[in-house]
Amino acid sequence: MANVLRVNNPATGELIQEVKIHSEEEINQALKNGHDSFKRWRKVNAHERSRLLQRWSQLVQEHKEEIAKIMTLENGKPLKESLGEVDYATSYIDWYAEEAKRIYGRTIPASTESKRIIVSRQPIGLVAAITPWNFPAAMMTRKAAPALAAGCPFIVKPAVETPLTTMRLVELAHEAGIPTDVIQYVNGRGSVVGDLFTQSEYVRKISFTGSTPIGKQLIKNSADTVKHMTMELGGHAPLIIAEDADLDLAVQQTLITKYRNAGQTCVCANRIIVHENIVDQFAEKLAEEVKKLKVGNGLDSDTQIGPIINEKGYEKIVSQIEDAIDKGAEVLAGNQYDVNKDQGYYFVYPTVLKNVSADMVIMQEETFGPVAPIVSFKTLEEAIEIANSTPYGLAAYFFTNDYKTGTYIHDNLDFGIIGWNDGAPSGAHVPFGGMKESGLGREGSIEGIEPYLETKYLSIGNL
Known part of the structure; x- marks a missing residue:
């Protein structure tokens, strides 16, 4: 069927599952739903966002064996590596559950006695992510966890080869209590979904892990709406x-x-x-x-x-x-x-x-x-x-x-x-990212939450 992805086991070629391809209308509706949820999610206090992330991490660990088996079936990596990746994935959720409570502002000494200057941070808005097949769990949580911690709704398109791991992680996030419109997945071909993400007025940031040529295209296509970008691209x-x-x-x-x-x-x-x-x-x-x-x-x-x-x-x-x-x-x-x-x-x-x-x-x-x-x-x-x-x-x-x-x-x-x-x-505790044509920005550590935040300052006069 043309409207499904066939997920095969690369070790045997056997069909694991057929996954529905979302239509353009469904993807656009998901983007609107994510955008609309921003008004509510950004107001959830940092301690509650932290608690929900902690609960998500706990559920992922409780289903560790199941997720690892799914990963090995669709990706092919040895089960021991898949089990290790689940731990790696939850380490990002754990890290940013703590960072949610450490999004600080500051005051700046004013140049006159009658002013006070206050700098604050606020979530950037809806984040759309595109993740690769080689680390279907860790690359997803490395993007989702800081976005959610910062107060941003999150929507992800997993690789067509390995959508099942991401789908299960999102299901567990919902089970943890994170609203369904705040974290979503969509399935489809990269060129189609990528265009919808870059063209959407609702998306304020794109996070991508993949090849440098595709990353360059996403950057070009996002220019008209001046989206924020995090790009983890090719290496050598x-x-x-x-x-x-x-x-x-x-x-x-x-x-x-x-x-x-x-x-x-x-x-x-x-x-x-x-x-x-x-x-x-x-x-x-x-x-x-x-x-x-x-x-x-x-x-x-x-x-x-x-x-x-x-x-x-x-x-x-x-x-x-x-x-x-x-x-x-x-x-x-x-x-x-x-x-x-x-x-x-x-x-x-x-x-x-x-x-x-x-x-x-x-x-x-x-x-x-x-x-x-x-x-x-x-x-x-x-x-x-x-x-x-x-x-x-x-x-x-x-x-x-x-x-x-x-x-x-x-x-x-x-x-x-x-x-x-x-x-x-x-x-999870170190800044991951490259120089030159290997990307823009960093993921992990304290640097990893910065791309999901806007900075604004308030100058109060006539004190």
């Missing part, structure tokens, strides 16, 4: 390993950042940049560990690497591997596949490529797959040049035990998120 993360690095630690953390969710994350390492004196040793150690990773259905307890989300993603990965091999890259692990296009599943075994060079596509474009390309460097200046030679600036990683080397690398990397001897720097 470098991972630098200095000569003095602890190689065992570097290998362990590279496994974490590169192969989580089968490499289908915006912050996973895409370019492994290793000092020439240790590159052979590191590559061998990494390949040895990569060969141990278990590929399979995410519902199997021993699975560590799940499927690629769809054929388009699979073909991009394969084309990059083949291009690298054609140009001289050496395969140390992987370059194996388990594919059935008729049934609709695509597995790429975790791959390590050595002797990679700058002219290979994999060094120029984000892979979004379980492939680690390794390139060597002689000097730190060369490593920094390789790392920064991209229009993206989301995440970067480096490994060294020398504080001078570490300080130099940190100061010269043009990336918003940096891990020093740490392959997993994300968290």
Whole structure:
């Protein structure tokens, strides 16, 4: 049927559920309902908003196993990772439940004795969000929680591949007592819903996580109504390993950042940049560990690497591997596949490529797959040049035990998120976001609620 989304299990190709596509009339009505609810929700006191968010978090945790299974079925990631994502998702709700009570104003000393100046913050209005398939729970709560905490109604369009997780989270928010018009979801094709969001007079802010080209289009389409924007866009993360690095630690953390969710994350390492004196040793150690990773259905307890989300993603990965091999890259692990296009599943075994060079596509474009390309460097200046030679600036990683080397690398990397001897720097309590074409604004920490607030000042005269 043309008016439904078919949600399939990427590990088997089996149909999980058919989901109704909302019509333009239904989406516009949902936007109006959200706009109308703003008048009421903004007046709910911060302590009550906090209590409702806390109750939502509690319900999500009570349904943790159920939500994780839904996520694995529609996304493919190993169940252990899905369970971890539910915790990650609730950490944002918990954080912003507290931040709701900490939206402070201030007074400014006036320039005359007869005036008083007061600065206050108020919610921006209806927020429309578009979330990705790779983290269907955490990317939704990372946007919804600060919006609701600030007093903004929230409407979200989940990815067509993974709508079920978001739908269940919204249901639990309603069960927690958050009004149905204050948090809503709509299902549909991105181009259609995106246009409705950007054109709507009711939407005051758009929050988007996804590709840079789509983000740019959303920004352009929102210009006529001057909407506020938070954009978490593409990445092409470098991972630098200095000569003095602890190689065992570097290998362990590279496994974490590169192969989580089968490499289908915006912050996973895409370019492994290793000092020439240790590159052979590191590559061998990494390949040895990569060969141990278990590929399979995410519902199997021993699975560590799940499927690629769809054929388009699979073909991009394969084309990059083949291009690298054609140009001289050496395969140390992987370059194996388990594919059935008729049934609709695509597995790429975790791959390590050595002797990679700058002219290979994999060094120029984000892979979004379980492939680690390794390139060597002689000097730190060369490593920094390789790392920064991209229009993206989301995440970067480096490994060294020398504080001078570490300080130099940190100061010269043009990336918003940096891990020093740490392959997993994300968290609800830290500001997540990128530089250059990787986005606008930050999500998480105290910075994450700022984009949902307007600032106004009051000058009182004639005192």
